[in-house]
Amino acid sequence: MIDTDKGKFQESPGLKHWADIQNLKIAAASYAEGGSIEELEHKIAKKNAVVKESRSAIMDLEHEMKTKAEILKYAKQYMTNRKYQRGYEKAKDQDAYFRKHETQIILFGGAENMLKRYGIKTASMNVEKMQAEYDAMAAQKAKLKKTCQTAEKEASEADKQLKNIRQYLGTEKENREKTKTDRKHEMSL
Numbered sequence: 001m002i003d004t005d006k007g008k009f010q011e012s013p014g015l016k017h018w019a020d021i022q023n024l025k026i027a028a029a030s031y032a033e034g035g036s037i038e039e040l041e042h043k044i045a046k047k048n049a050v051v052k053e054s055r056s057a058i059m060d061l062e063h064e065m066k067t068k069a070e071i072l073k074y075a076k077q078y079m080t081n082r083k084y085q086r087g088y089e090k091a092k093d094q095d096a097y098f099r100k101h102e103t104q105i106i107l108f109g110g111a112e113n114m115l116k117r118y119g120i121k122t123a124s125m126n127v128e129k130m131q132a133e134y135d136a137m138a139a140q141k142a143k144l145k146k147t148c149q150t151a152e153k154e155a156s157e158a159d160k161q162l163k164n165i166r167q168y169l170g171t172e173k174e175n176r177e178k179t180k181t182d183r184k185h186e187m188s189l
Helices: 007-011 013-034 037-090 094-100 102-117 127-188
Strands: none
Touching: 007 013, 013 127, 037 094, 037 102, 037 127, 094 102
16 A cells, blocks of 8 residues: 655645555455455454464474484384394304494494383384384475465465555545545635
């Protein structure tokens, strides 16, 4: 909307007339796109609720993903280093084998302990399935983010339309009051 309260619009009736026509076009377009003020307010409230719900779901999902990522990390570490633990258990000279593969054996033990803390049974653990679940959660998070961004954009556009309509209606009321005052003043002369 064009602010016609500035000096150049007050000094030039032609410029003010042009600005009023432009403001009317903007308000009409906003009204045509958005509908009534009540419809726009309802749309904004609805979109803001979607944004709030999406953000809440994203936060919940991120917490769950963080735990799942940690479990997945330890599961991969467990699977990668399991062969060194088995080799150590079967070795004839366990001290020499341990010195040679100490890091891998310690990593295996740490991963095994962490998985037990999470209640994961290492005998029936399926890393590919865990990875697929994590990937599905990541895809769901991306979808929720897109939904949130779309709803934010639509709420912003509806809010802009509502402001345009309200600003025009506010300006229109001021113009009507000014016209009434001018007419009263002319009649008293």
